[in-house]
Amino acid sequence: MMDTLFPHLVEGSGSVTERIRAERGDLRSRLRGHGALLFRGFDIGDADGLEAAVRALAGEPLTYTEQSTPREVIKGNVYTSTEYPAHAEIPLHTEMSYQATWPRTLFFHCVTPPETQGATPLAPTRAVHEAIDPRVRDEFDRRGWMLVRNYGEDIGLRWRHAFGTDDRSEVERYCAGAAIEPTWLGDEQLRTRAIRSAVHTHPETGDPVWFNHIVIFHSSSLPDTVRDTLIELYGAEGLPHNTFYGDGEPIPDEVVEHVRSAYRSASTRFSYEPDDLLVIDNMLVAHGREPFTGKRRIAVAMAEPSS
Numbered sequence: 001m002m003d004t005l006f007p008h009l010v011e012g013s014g015s016v017t018e019r020i021r022a023e024r025g026d027l028r029s030r031l032r033g034h035g036a037l038l039f040r041g042f043d044i045g046d047a048d049g050l051e052a053a054v055r056a057l058a059g060e061p062l063t064y065t066e067q068s069t070p071r072e073v074i075k076g077n078v079y080t081s082t083e084y085p086a087h088a089e090i091p092l093h094t095e096m097s098y099q100a101t102w103p104r105t106l107f108f109h110c111v112t113p114p115e116t117q118g119a120t121p122l123a124p125t126r127a128v129h130e131a132i133d134p135r136v137r138d139e140f141d142r143r144g145w146m147l148v149r150n151y152g153e154d155i156g157l158r159w160r161h162a163f164g165t166d167d168r169s170e171v172e173r174y175c176a177g178a179a180i181e182p183t184w185l186g187d188e189q190l191r192t193r194a195i196r197s198a199v200h201t202h203p204e205t206g207d208p209v210w211f212n213h214i215v216i217f218h219s220s221s222l223p224d225t226v227r228d229t230l231i232e233l234y235g236a237e238g239l240p241h242n243t244f245y246g247d248g249e250p251i252p253d254e255v256v257e258h259v260r261s262a263y264r265s266a267s268t269r270f271s272y273e274p275d276d277l278l279v280i281d282n283m284l285v286a287h288g289r290e291p292f293t294g295k296r297r298i299a300v301a302m303a304e305p306s307s
């Protein structure tokens, strides 16, 4: 069922880029006001068409850095949405909220709709923040949260691939500039730690927003058997990614489950139609992916790095 208010629907026909050029200021303020826009009925075209729409609304499309999931480049800075098994759900999250900088605006172009399910559920991060018990929020305010990632041959991505270099000193330079602490555990084994804030203030609206990867990267988001096996083999700090309080102490499963239910209570969904273009303010709205059947293909682009 379509929620008529969210995402905010912009209907029309013809070139989406021309429409954006003609109404850029108004569309940008509607994006900040509603958090998400759904362009429906327009021609988007191929990856070049999507890039043109991105440039018209939000500037140069960004390269995908500090990769956490497999994606394919369609062309230039247009990517496939995460290549993750169709039967699995991708929990609600905000893009790259584990990094020191992140894209402010995300674009999802429905090239081929799924047969069943496969929506991009959306949850306003202000509502998620409000739905979380103030005691839980205070705990994160006080302690922050930490992402621990592992890159290796057997587990996680390879650091050479994730950082796009074979030069360790280049990885170290990148980490120094991105508030990440790297620890080399071997030639191919790298562990990184980053301490971030759980709540951010939206730069335009001034709202407190729940903007982090605490739930999606927490070990309790893995299937139970996978989690148990990985922890037995590698330890809680040895998983491809896991989240902790900023002081390195574990976040109890029930705290993560409480936050997960806050996302769920704030979430809404719509069914994709061919050539839908969903644009979201990454700090205002979290997104996920339902499991699906069929040949779902969603092209993704990102723009406007946070400062």
Ligand SMILES: [Fe+2]
Binding pocket: 093, 094, 095, 287
């Ligand atoms: Fe995502």
